[in-house]
Amino acid sequence: xxxxxxxxPGKPLCVAGFRIFRGALVPRAQSRVLGDILQxxxxxxxxxxxxxxxxxxxVRMTSAGRLGWYSDRSGYRYVDRHPSGTSWPSIPDSxxxxxxxxxxxxxxxxxxxxxxxxxxxxxxxxQDRDEGDFSFPVLSVSLGDDALFRMGGTARRGKTSSIWxxxxxxxxxxxxxxxxxxxxxxxxxxxxxxxxxxGRVNLTLRVVx
DNA sequence: TAGTAGCT
DNA sequence: TTGA
Numbered sequence: 001x002x003x004x005x006x007x008x009p010g011k012p013l014c015v016a017g018f019r020i021f022r023g024a025l026v027p028r029a030q031s032r033v034l035g036d037i038l039q040x041x042x043x044x045x046x047x048x049x050x051x052x053x054x055x056x057x058x059v060r061m062t063s064a065g066r067l068g069w070y071s072d073r074s075g076y077r078y079v080d081r082h083p084s085g086t087s088w089p090s091i092p093d094s095x096x097x098x099x100x101x102x103x104x105x106x107x108x109x110x111x112x113x114x115x116x117x118x119x120x121x122x123x124x125x126x127q128d129r130d131e132g133d134f135s136f137p138v139l140s141v142s143l144g145d146d147a148l149f150r151m152g153g154t155a156r157r158g159k160t161s162s163i164w165x166x167x168x169x170x171x172x173x174x175x176x177x178x179x180x181x182x183x184x185x186x187x188x189x190x191x192x193x194x195x196x197x198x199g200r201v202n203l204t205l206r207v208v209x
Numbered sequence: 210t211a212g213t214a215g216c217t
Numbered sequence: 218t219t220g221a
Contacts, residue, residue, distance in 0.1 A: 162214075
């Protein structure tokens with residue numbers, strides 16, 4: 001069991017409306033969540049989607065929950081099946097607990113996107129706008145290697161700023177930041193030993209509707 | 210531990 | 218362009 005106090009740090013660091021909770025999960029909580037996510041990956045193996053422009057994404061991903069994020073030549077969307085045809089595994093309780101602590105007044109998340117960043121993986125600047133409802137924040141959990149997180153505004157060409165996210169950090173992307181551009185520029189390979197085989201696992205929890 | 214960016 |  002993860003202690004609630006373990007997940008509540010001091011004041012969040014706020015960058016461009018992104019609320020960053022440094023060290024929200026203590027190492028023991030990180031291990032528990034990662035263990036649960038490795039089980040999700042066993043049931044629903046990681047895959048690298050194709051962008052609508054025909055490029056293979058460097059990030060490998062899968063999902064848990066009713067809906068999972070997917071991309072191919074037809075575009076970005078949420079689907080109710082893994083590419084293998086099976087339903088997505090349910091979202092682990094350890095993960096739902098984090099949502100509950102940070103967003104007690106929000107409905108339960110319907111999607112937990114699991115992104116795995118190996119050495120050299122990146123994710124370009126983008127908006128999370130494939131959901132049908134933007135009323136609720138997106139919650140991100142970082143596990144494993146450090147990642148250079150880039151944040152902008154709602155305009156594609158606006159100013160951006162970056163911060164290194166570390167294992168155990170939680171980012172709440174809501175309010176003014178809900179439709180703000182963001183991405184991962186670089187992974188500091190080998191900076192954490194949490195993930196077996198190395199790399200970074202990022203979880204993004206969302207109300208999709 | 211280039212870069213807590215930015216341009217095309 | 219969830220990319221280079």
